[in-house]
Amino acid sequence: MRLLSVFLFVFLLPFCVSAQKIQNSSYSTVGYINEDGKVQNQSYSTLGYFKPDGKVQNSSYSTLGYIKDDGKVQNSSYSTLGYIKDDGKVQDASYRTIGYIKDDGKIQDASYRTIGYAKGVNRKQAAAAVFFFFFRLN
Numbered sequence: 013m014r015l016l017s018v019f020l021f022v023f024l025l026p027f028c029v030s031a032q033k034i035q036n037s038s039y040s041t042v043g044y045i046n047e048d049g050k051v052q053n054q055s056y057s058t059l060g061y062f063k064p065d066g067k068v069q070n071s072s073y074s075t076l077g078y079i080k081d082d083g084k085v086q087n088s089s090y091s092t093l094g095y096i097k098d099d100g101k102v103q104d105a106s107y108r109t110i111g112y113i114k115d116d117g118k119i120q121d122a123s124y125r126t127i128g129y130a131k132g133v134n135r136k137q138a139a140a141a142v143f144f145f146f147f148r149l150n
Contacts, residue, residue: 034138035128085140085143093105100113102139
């Protein structure tokens with residue numbers, strides 16, 4: 013459930029030219045979130061999409077889940093996977109803290125170990141990317 017290869021939850025809204033990098037703890041680029049909501053891996057292959065209505069889709073446009081305005085993350089069957097709090101705390105469905113998205117874009121696991129960076133990426137999108145695409149929070 014915390015597998016972030018289910019991570020295909022990335023969400024950005026407006027249209028801009030540049031993509032925001034998602035990096036691992038060694039600062040190697042693992043992917044991008046474009047401002048139109050497209051999520052790509054380091055080779056620019058499309059992994060999925062964040063839609064303005066909170067829907068997260070894979071590259072075939074199948075719904076992976078939803079990110080609600082209140083920060084609840086749900087799978088395609090509307091079962092709750094976790095929560096993204098306004099302060100950047102990421103919790104599982106049982107409200108256990110599984111990680112943090114800091115103001116500076118640093119992504120940390122529950123033990124505060126840095127597992128990646130998403131500077132300039134919306135917190136909810138960064139957390140959703142963790143849930144669906146790039147990292148694993150244990």
